[in-house]
Amino acid sequence: MTIQDVNASLALGADGVRSANAGAFGRKALQLIGDLATRFGVLIAFALLWEYGGRLGFLNSAVIPPLSDVIAALRDGLVSGPLKEDLGISLTRAGIAFGAATVIGIPLGLVMGQLPTAEKLIDPLLQLFRQTSALALYPVFILLLGLGETSKVFVIFWASLFPILLATIGGVQEVDGKLIEMARVYGARRLTIFRRVVLPGAVPQIFVGLRLSATTALLMLIAAEMIGANHGVGFQVMNAQYNFQIPLMFASIVLLALLGLAANYAILGLQRRLCRWNSAG
Amino acid sequence: MSATQAALRGEVSIRRLSKAFTLNDRRLDVLKGLNLDIRSGECLVIVGASGSGKTTLLRILAGLESADAGEVDIDGRPVDGVGAERAVIFQEPRLLPWLTVLENVTFGLDIRGWPKGEAKAEARHYIELVGLADFADAYPRQLSGGMAQRVGIARALTVKPEILLLDEPLGALDAMTKIAMQQELSRIWREEKVTMILVTHDLEEAIYLADRVLVLPSNKAQPPRLIDVDLPRPRERSSADFVALREELLAEFGLH
Known part of the structure; x- marks a missing residue:
């Protein structure tokens, strides 16, 4: 220049x-x-x-059918058609089951993660249950709990319990022992160490488990509704196909996909808020 | 507080201290009948080859490990586990990644039940002392290794220990940062008037910081050696006395 x-x-x-x-x-x-x-x-x-x-x-x-027809069917179904009721029923089933899996899985995982002996004792059984398809057990649950809501909710609960439980156990066990030792040096006792070191350290893994569990819950919901239900979005996919209401069938599928996306982003958003330290550039 | 009590602050007495480990069915003596008195406000540096027991000794002093035999008294009271009069700085900063620098530094005070405001004010003072005032709200992952270690040092200082135990605190830092941090440690030790017991394998660091250097032999048939470092402070690494002392220490390890 x-x-x-x-x-x-x-x-x-x-x-x-x-x-x-x-x-x-x-x-x-x-x-x-x-x-x-x-x-x-x-x-x-x-x-x-x-x-x-x-x-x-x-x-x-x-x-x-063209996407616009599917969107129209989705809108009609949600406003005046069967999808509104189906969505409510499905959300209730998946919500109760996922909520129960969370409420039981996280505390149980937090305790088991801190008790190596108990964890070692129960782990083979956990692995066996985890590898046994919950769908294969669904007939057993139906025999035990009947064909009503209970068995459906229970099979979803059962399947979504293991991801969150195992992730929580893993998260607790992976907390750096050196951090725990550091806390001890400052005089922290067991409960304080748990509250200030173990629990926050396990949170990222717990969120991985929550997302896996939410995905599993929706998967099981659909399967359970396809097998033995006469309401619900999963049921509607099959029902619309029987009745050759193809746009409604696709609308139900799209609705399920949107549910999965919404659940995933909701949990991700919560994680971002709780774990700012993990993403702080 | 009476004069005798004041004189006792941060005084360590080690008597016939022994510790052995079993490795592949072989008994390994790490410490054997060690006797040592550490004066109040002194800077004692422990050096030794790997496996000489220097870290084990420090962990016993910290109350993180127990000895097989012998006893350790601090200010006349036998050591049983960790204690409020001691703080430890480890080789890794050991910061809690989900807390900011300020929150990490208040950690020790939080646990001891200090009110939040007072703990924060105290923490800010020490964050300033280690030169990180601009980083109080940063998260550990945003800090360099040297900065993170300084946070660890600030955290240890906030609890006002009488004895500061440092386990190779600068071992993981690059050469430049290390020298800067040695100067900083020397300054902090003078300002805070604590008893400082530091483990290192860096002989230059030992001579730069120590009043006395304890050389732990690998061969436990030999007794440990105590070497006085009578050099004026701040110390000049290139001075003839400094270099001569370094040669003497190297000779202790059979290196000439």
């Missing part, structure tokens, strides 16, 4: 600053669009393909 160039750019003064700001704004906007394209581009392409696949003749619209 020559001295003349420097003078010229100095002479630009306020206008130069303003246009530089505008340039920066433009760059930011472009970057935002770029980020959105990277994040959602493939999703949008998928939606467009779904919407126009039938009209362009490479999807059979009778089997895979």
